[in-house]
Amino acid sequence: MFTLHLSPGACSRASHIALAESGLAYTLKRVKFAEAEQRSEAFLKVNPKGRVPALETEHGVLTENVAILAYIADTASKAGALLAPADPFAFARMQAFNAYLASTVHVAHAHGRRGARWADQASSHADMLARVPGNMRDGFRLIEDEFLAGPYAMGEQYTVADAYLFVMSGWLKSDNVDIAEFPRVAEHFVRIGARPAVKRALEEEASL
DSSP states (O other): OEEEEEOTTSTHHHHHHHHHHHTOOEEEEEOOGGGTGGGSHHHHHHOTTOOSOEEEETTEEEESHHHHHHHHHHHHHHTTOOOSOSSHHHHHHHHHHHHHIIIIIHHHHHTTTOGGGTOOOHHHHHHHHHHHHHHHHHHHHHIIIIIOOSSBTTBSSOOHHHHHHHHHHHTTGGGTOOGGGSHHHHHHHHHHHTSHHHHHHHHHHHHO
């Protein structure tokens, strides 16, 4: 049994969707950001980084979506669910895509909400916020033109990368970017959103 610490709508949703797709048993624990639970003594014992997601396993706690998604996919494969390419090179390509989402797209998004991580002056925060739409467009233009193989992120096979891209695509509206600017991404967003496991994950988060 896994326990996933998450915040509804946050990047942890990608790991939540992966668990829902996997068929593996899991429970959820909400970290209430509005109440600063991510900085509480209890949660910092789970994840000293004070971030979500954090996945409790029988072996210990895993953090970072890129690692958690790969672990869920590998564990699920042993139970018969295929959520990642079996070929080592194709698996590495999936990891490269997930790393890009984590290190570039997510960071571009975070500059509009977490400016205090990088600067103290309000004017600096305003500059970062103004840059968010352009930076998100740059990231998604690369995904649209170069990375999105279609119909899924890695081509013909659904993988955990699709869950991660779905979450990031869902942030575009709040970053003042129209997803329609990226027709293939928009089609992917609708396709993934229609999956039963995604609907399940969204319903579970709404109930937390």
